[in-house]
Amino acid sequence: MTAQPGPLRPAPKVAGRILDAQLHLLDRQVLDHDGVPVTTVDDLELAGPAVDDAIEPGTPAPVLSALLTGPVLGTRVFGGRPPSSRLIRIPWKDVAEVGVVVRLGVSGESLDAGWVERWVRDKIIARIPGGRHDPR
Amino acid sequence: MKRLLRVALGILTAIGGFVDIGDLVTNAVVGSRFGLSLVWVVALGVLGICLFANMSGRVAAASGRATFEVIRERLGARAGLANLAASFLINLMTVTAEIGGVALALQLASSVYYLLWIPVAALAVWLVVWRVRFSIMENVTGLLGLTLVIFAVALFLLKPDWGSLAGQLTPAVPEQETVWTYSYYAIALFGAAMTPYEVFFFSSGAVEEGWTVKDLLQERINVLVGFPLGGLLSVSIAACAAVVLLPAGISVTSLSQVILPVAEGAGKIGLALVLLGIVAATFGAALETTLSSGYTLAQFFGWSWGKFRRPAEAARFHLSMIVCLLAGIAVLATGVDPVLVTEYSVVFSAIALPLTYLPILIVANDPQYMREHVNGRVVNALGMVYLVIILVASIAAIPLMIVTGAGA
Amino acid sequence: MILGDLLGNTVQDADGGWLGRVADVRFALDGTAHQLMAEPRLLGLVISPHSAASFLGYERNGLTRPWLLARMLRWRHRGAFLVLWEDIAVVGAGSVRLRPGYTRYSTALQDAAEA
Amino acid sequence: MLANPAPGPAGRSTHPGRTNVGALAPAASALLGVALLTGCSSGITESVSTAVKDSSSAVATARIALRQDMAGKLTRAATSTTLDDGLKELQSSRSTVLKLSPVTTVDRGTQRQALDALDQCAAGFATARAALAAGDGGTPSLADGDKALADAQDVLKQLESTVASP
Numbered sequence: 100m101t102a103q104p105g106p107l108r109p110a111p112k113v114a115g116r117i118l119d120a121q122l123h124l125l126d127r128q129v130l131d132h133d134g135v136p137v138t139t140v141d142d143l144e145l146a147g148p149a150v151d152d153a154i155e156p157g158t159p160a161p162v163l164s165a166l167l168t169g170p171v172l173g174t175r176v177f178g179g180r181p182p183s184s185r186l187i188r189i190p191w192k193d194v195a196e197v198g199v200v201v202r203l204g205v206s207g208e209s210l211d212a213g214w215v216e217r218w219v220r221d222k223i224i225a226r227i228p229g230g231r232h233d234p235r
Numbered sequence: 236m237k238r239l240l241r242v243a244l245g246i247l248t249a250i251g252g253f254v255d256i257g258d259l260v261t262n263a264v265v266g267s268r269f270g271l272s273l274v275w276v277v278a279l280g281v282l283g284i285c286l287f288a289n290m291s292g293r294v295a296a297a298s299g300r301a302t303f304e305v306i307r308e309r310l311g312a313r314a315g316l317a318n319l320a321a322s323f324l325i326n327l328m329t330v331t332a333e334i335g336g337v338a339l340a341l342q343l344a345s346s347v348y349y350l351l352w353i354p355v356a357a358l359a360v361w362l363v364v365w366r367v368r369f370s371i372m373e374n375v376t377g378l379l380g381l382t383l384v385i386f387a388v389a390l391f392l393l394k395p396d397w398g399s400l401a402g403q404l405t406p407a408v409p410e411q412e413t414v415w416t417y418s419y420y421a422i423a424l425f426g427a428a429m430t431p432y433e434v435f436f437f438s439s440g441a442v443e444e445g446w447t448v449k450d451l452l453q454e455r456i457n458v459l460v461g462f463p464l465g466g467l468l469s470v471s472i473a474a475c476a477a478v479v480l481l482p483a484g485i486s487v488t489s490l491s492q493v494i495l496p497v498a499e500g501a502g503k504i505g506l507a508l509v510l511l512g513i514v515a516a517t518f519g520a521a522l523e524t525t526l527s528s529g530y531t532l533a534q535f536f537g538w539s540w541g542k543f544r545r546p547a548e549a550a551r552f553h554l555s556m557i558v559c560l561l562a563g564i565a566v567l568a569t570g571v572d573p574v575l576v577t578e579y580s581v582v583f584s585a586i587a588l589p590l591t592y593l594p595i596l597i598v599a600n601d602p603q604y605m606r607e608h609v610n611g612r613v614v615n616a617l618g619m620v621y622l623v624i625i626l627v628a629s630i631a632a633i634p635l636m637i638v639t640g641a642g643a
Numbered sequence: 644m645i646l647g648d649l650l651g652n653t654v655q656d657a658d659g660g661w662l663g664r665v666a667d668v669r670f671a672l673d674g675t676a677h678q679l680m681a682e683p684r685l686l687g688l689v690i691s692p693h694s695a696a697s698f699l700g701y702e703r704n705g706l707t708r709p710w711l712l713a714r715m716l717r718w719r720h721r722g723a724f725l726v727l728w729e730d731i732a733v734v735g736a737g738s739v740r741l742r743p744g745y746t747r748y749s750t751a752l753q754d755a756a757e758a
Numbered sequence: 759m760l761a762n763p764a765p766g767p768a769g770r771s772t773h774p775g776r777t778n779v780g781a782l783a784p785a786a787s788a789l790l791g792v793a794l795l796t797g798c799s800s801g802i803t804e805s806v807s808t809a810v811k812d813s814s815s816a817v818a819t820a821r822i823a824l825r826q827d828m829a830g831k832l833t834r835a836a837t838s839t840t841l842d843d844g845l846k847e848l849q850s851s852r853s854t855v856l857k858l859s860p861v862t863t864v865d866r867g868t869q870r871q872a873l874d875a876l877d878q879c880a881a882g883f884a885t886a887r888a889a890l891a892a893g894d895g896g897t898p899s900l901a902d903g904d905k906a907l908a909d910a911q912d913v914l915k916q917l918e919s920t921v922a923s924p
Contacts, residue, residue: 110725110748115673115681117752119689120646122667126308126315128300128537135548139307139537143646145685150644151735156742160728163670163683167645168537175647176313186645195679199298199604204679216538220550227365230546234368346835483818486811488847491840492819495826502831510836600708615709643808 118197128200129166129189131207137189138212140201141172144188165190166201168212187211242456248377249461250468255520256336257329257427257581258469259513260574263493264642265420266476268412268486271403274470276421280428281466283621285458286614287429287592288437290599292454295441298604302438302595303534305604309594318590319535323528325587326432328580330524331563334360335573336517339490344510353567357560360521364556369443369542376519383512387471389500395478403477419635419642422628423578426585428466429625432527434591439530443543448608475500489574529556578642586632588625596622649734654690657732657743663692665739666723687727688739689750691720725750802858802865806872807921809851813879814914816844816851817907824886824904838890845883852876868921875913882906 118124120143129137147161148154169187174180189212195204207213224230265273291302300308303322307315338352363372408417446454475496476487487493490513497509526542533540533552540552567573596618599610610618636642646668654662670683707713730745823840826832832840855873860866886903889896898906 107724107747107749109751110687110727113671113673113686115671117686118670118672118683119752120668120670121311121650125646126312128304128308128534136533136537136539139535141312145644145646145649147644147685148734150648151733153733154731156729160685161644162685171645171647172312172536176316180645180647191682192679197680199300216550219554220547224550224553225547227546229366232366233545234366234542343836343839344833346838479822480819483822485815485818485822488812488815489840489843491823491836491843494836495819495822495840498826498831498836499822503833506831506833506836596709597712601706610708619709619711 123197124166124201127197129168129203129212130200131203131210132195132205133207134202135207137203137207137210138168139172140166141169142167142175144186163191166194242453244374245453245457246461246464247381248374249457250464251377251380251383251516252373252519252523253462253465254380254383254468254472254516255329255430255523256332256517256573256577257430257584259336259472259493259516260487260490260577261420261423261427261581262469262472263476263480263487264578265424266473266487267480267492269409269417269420270477270481271400271470271474272405272407272409273417273421273424274404274473275406276424277428277466277469277473279624280425281463281469283425283624284429284433285462286617286621287434287595288462289455289458290610290614290618291434291438291595292441292446292458293451293608294595294599294604295438296446296448296451296454297606297608298598299442300598300604301442301530301534302435302591303531305598306591306594307535309597310590314590315535318587319531321583321587322431322435322531322591325580325583326435326524326528326531327559327562328576328583329430329432330521330528330559331566332573332577332580333517333521333524334560334563335567335576336490337514337521338567339573340510340513340517343491343494344514349573350568350570353564356518356521357564360518360525361557361560363522364525364542365546365553369440372522372542373440373519376515376522379515380512380519382508383468383472383516385497385501385505385508385512386468386475389497389505389509390471390474390478392500392505393475393478393496395474400474400478413639415635415639416642418631419582419639422585422632422635423581423642425628426583426588426632427581428469429588430581430584431587431591432524432584434595435527435530436523439526439534439540443541445543451608489572525556525559528559529553582632582636582641585628587629589622589629592618592625593622644734648736649688649739652734652737652739654688654739654741656741656745659740662741663690663723664694665689666691666694666720669725685728687725687748688731689723689725691723693721694719723750724748802860802868803921805858806855806868807918809855809872810875810914810918810921813848813851813876814911814918816847817879817882817911817914820844820883820886821904821907821911824889824900824907827890828900828904834890838887841883841887841890845880845887848876848879848883852880871917871920875910875917878913879907879910882910 124140124143127140129140131137143163144165144167145161146164148158165188167186167188170181170185171187189203189210193203193205193210194201196202203210208217262277294305295301303319306318310318334353334356335349337356338349341347341352341356342349408414441454472493476493479496479499480487480492485492494506494509494513497505501508529552530540532538532555533549536551538551539549541549546553566576596610596615598604599618600615602609649668650665652665654665656662665688667689669686669689671686672681672683724747726741726745726747730742731739732742733740820841823832823837827834827837852873855869855876858869860869882903885898885906886900889898889900889903892898
């Protein structure tokens with residue numbers, strides 16, 4: 100057996116930064132390049148071997164391809180999973196920085212993740228008098 | 236000089252903003268039934284809210300993150316959502332109670348039935364949330380709320396027997412009450428002093444006003460001086476009730492009874508001031524709770540939020556507040572007694588406390604967020620002690636509510 | 644595959660013996676940096692024999708305060724270990740099986756200080 | 759029904775207050791037995807005594823408000839709101855008592871007595887409100903209102919003592 104007494108040996112060093120999904124990514128606030136909140140990281144999408152297939156030794160590891168948001172939050176809490184077409188993705192290539200928050204390198208206006216906000220703004224809030232009034 | 240003024244203003248608004256309908260009603264009820272024998276709970280609650288408000292403000296200033304973002308990030312989606320559901324519902328109850336409180340106070344001033352005042356009050360709350368700048372909103376309601384000091388003044392004018400009043404301060408169950416009702420109201424008072432919305436609002440307000448670590452000293456003074464003085468105000472409400480209502484065999488069930496001791500001691504001028512103070516305090520608290528509903532939702536789901544943004548730039552935040560106000564109006568329109576809603580809301584607050592304060596304590600120790608501004612040893616020790624107290628209160632609340640028939 | 648499919652899954656060794664649940668998934672950003680950030684590659688799974696609940700940020704990055712809370716959470720996650728991707732045989736719905744002779748590594752983060 | 763209509767210790771056991779948990783412990787089992795025997799009877803007594811307590815609180819509030827109004831310490835709006843609130847409290851107490859379904863003659867007597875007393879309170883409130891509406895120098899005067907409420911208060915006090923220890 101591989102169970103060893105005493106402290107476990109440290110994992111082999113890797114060249115780049117290490118991110119733990121729960122610890123550093125999930126449930127973090129996502130800001131766009133102007134610092135405007137867009138959404139939270141509700142789940143992550145991996146590109147790699149399909150579920151249930153035996154993994155051949157030497158298979159390249161899955162890669163984190165996108166941050167997910169939208170209905171996937173509900174399924175993460177209550178179980179089940181939405182069909183792939185219902186996932187709202189923020190591709191990893193748009194991510195600029197991971198710290199206390201996740202910062203994007205693009206504007207939130209162009210993202211699918213912002214459509215509800217834009218709909219509420221254009222159909223309701225902006226139509227109420229003073230909706231575009233700057234409070235400062 | 237200008238800095239001194241700012242500090243003074245901060246303290247004054249902290250005092251005036253401390254009391255809300257929950258504190259008013261619970262303290263008057265307790266004063267009229269238990270005298271001053273529960274004052275120790277107010278002291279305990281005030282120390283607790285100082286501790287955690289200060290901590291959440293420090294987290295907000297150091298990391299720019301408000302409390303509910305922290306709750307979601309640390310508790311995860313599932314426990315975070317449970318907390319959101321509980322906090323949001325309690326918040327909604329509190330919004331309802333505060334708007335009801337504004338309406339009841341306006342009825343006392345005008346004799347126009349309070350249900351007619353409710354849409355007016357809710358509309359006024361929405362207009363301020365929609366249009367008025369955050370700092371003006373805070374300062375005006377806070378300063379007007381200071382007129383509640385009339386409770387303390389009235390207490391002196393009533394010329395009570397100070398010796399026997401001080402004698403009531405020892406924790407003891409009065410003979411016409413039971414241990415159970417005593418404990419139930421202890422939890423209610425604790426919940427009223429430590430309502431979670433105060434922390435949501437306080438930390439979000441720090442982000443709204445763009446506080447940084449440079450403002451930490453001022454923040455600390457506001458909290459550590461303002462809140463205890465606000466607590467003294469709460470105690471004077473209870474003391475007034477204990478002096479005038481307790482001997483007459485009156486147990487408080489309506490807002491009209493809360494103001495009688497002030498009129499007794501300070502006459503019509505006192506009455507005018509206390510009504511102004513109650514309207515300002517409950518209106519201010521209605522603003523804070525309405526905003527808090529928006530803050531909690533937006534921070535959990537990661538929406539854009541804040542009064543410093545144009546409403547159109549925080550669309551879902553503003554929409555959720557409009558919906559909350561409408562829901563509050565709908566609840567009040569059923570004719571439910573706002574005082575009763577208040578009494579339940581403070582007890583439910585006590586139940587939800589642990590889920591809010593645990594993540595704050597954890598994050599306030601995380602250097603990733605706080606850099607060198609992490610908690611000190613004393614604060615951590617106190618925080619752990621309070622966590623235990625909060626947990627006990629939270630677990631005991633529901634059984635006590637059933638045993639006592641909600642304090643009857 | 645989404646991460647939700649992986650977190651909380653039961654983990655078995657090659658003979659089907661119970662090892663714990665997937666408590667976290669570790670990524671390494673050592674891929675090509677043609678974008679804003681390097682592409683994160685799945686490095687391994689953090690497996691906890693007692694609880695798949697959140698660590699609330701304790702463990703792994705050396706948080707020790709408040710002392711009592713830190714002790715309690717560490718105790719709940721005692722015996723947690725990291726297995727590398729190379730030691731994973733199958734990822735199924737709800738479960739993960741490891742290869743024979745897999746290696747347990749410490750879950751401590753190498754860059755705990757700067758993280 | 760096992761109800762024991764006799765003016766037994768059950769009445770005393772539901773006496774509001776005086777409950778000392780420490781002293782209760784040894785007598786607990788005995789009291790429990792008696793409470794079970796007289797279950798229905800003590801339920802009525804308890805409801806009536808709660809209703810009486812709530813109503814006397816409302817009447818006392820109204821009297822303070824009237825006295826303050828006469829002394830020029832309270833505005834008409836505040837006084838009338840206070841009277842309205844008190845009347846509401848009284849009405850809810852009255853409807854609780856009205857909904858009780860007593861089984862024994864003694865309980866029926868208690869219920870009727872309570873309703874009579876609460877009606878007198880309501881009459882007192884009516885006089886007080888009429889006085890407030892009549893304004894200064896009108897009839898009835900605020901003093902009449904206070905008198906009517908004071909009488910109602912006496913009746914309540916009597917009832918309180920009979921319900922507590924029959």
